[in-house]
Amino acid sequence: MPASTVSPLRSIVRRIIWAILALTATVLLVYFGRDGYRDAAGGPLSVLDCIYYATVSLSTTGYGDITPVTPLARLVNVLVITPLRVLFLIVLVGTTLEVLTERSRQAMKIQRWRSRVRDHVVVIGYGTKxxxxxxxxxGEDADPGRIVVVDTNQAALETASSLGLVTVNGSGTRSDVLRVAGVARARAIVVAPARDDTAVLVTLTARELAPKAQIVAAVREAENVHLLRQSGADSVVVSSETAGRLLGMATSTPSVVEMFEDLLTPDAGLAISEREVEQQEVGGSPRHLPDIVLGVVRDGRLYRVDAPEADAIEAGDRLLYVKKVTPAEP
Structure with missing residues (x-):
């Protein structure tokens, strides 16, 4: 549920105003009923005496040098000043209680979420990649509540939160931050920081916490691919070289680049997807299926459709194919 946010400065100013109003009301009550009070120092109560009494009374200090002596003054203390004292204390400690309550609520929500979440996806770095x-x-109909974004940029986290994603503020290189994100029980981990050296450290930390998770990392330079693989990444995407190849192809075959963009855009047109084989497809050739099959995934390994291993479909295989995507209704 979205929570209403109030500026800390505005909250403090509002509480100070309430405290001043309670103090002023008490001073006025004591001053107008000053004949019912007795000062140990003798003499009638002055305005300063009334302010002094109101202050020590509301703060529960109570030195006892000024006391109500008449029945009316004592009744006013019981029925009016005591509630004002409670209000004053609530205003003073209200901010602290509110912070503690909110922290406790957030801690309980995090603990409850961590105890239930399984097979989710953790995205470390919420930049362009x-x-x-x-x-x-x-676009593959993933549940936003099962996608966790880890980043140190608060603006990026707010953008992710607006999409319904779970967000964790912190560096992906720290194991305690990744534990909060539930990396140990994640199905897949996407490593997408801005720097290659950070990607290596994040991958090392994530692999240590999640030995069985699928880790996909992005790097800018191809020379760092082996470092990511040695750190535990299952797949490495070289962003700069991929973009460079597309730019080079666009100068001579722009239609090919347009087709690539169509395949990589899951909203409409064509898209690359993966599915399980159907029972009636077992034993047949993937090249004879109505779908445009690009490859066969068998025992976690991908075989291109022209590979000898992909001549016949086996039970348990998965097909990598091109599917037509119908645009969502506005």
């Missing part, structure tokens, strides 16, 4: 990865996941 991380946002694109999330868009692709959502």
């Amino acid at each position: 991380g946002r694109s990865a999330v868009t692709a996941l959502l």
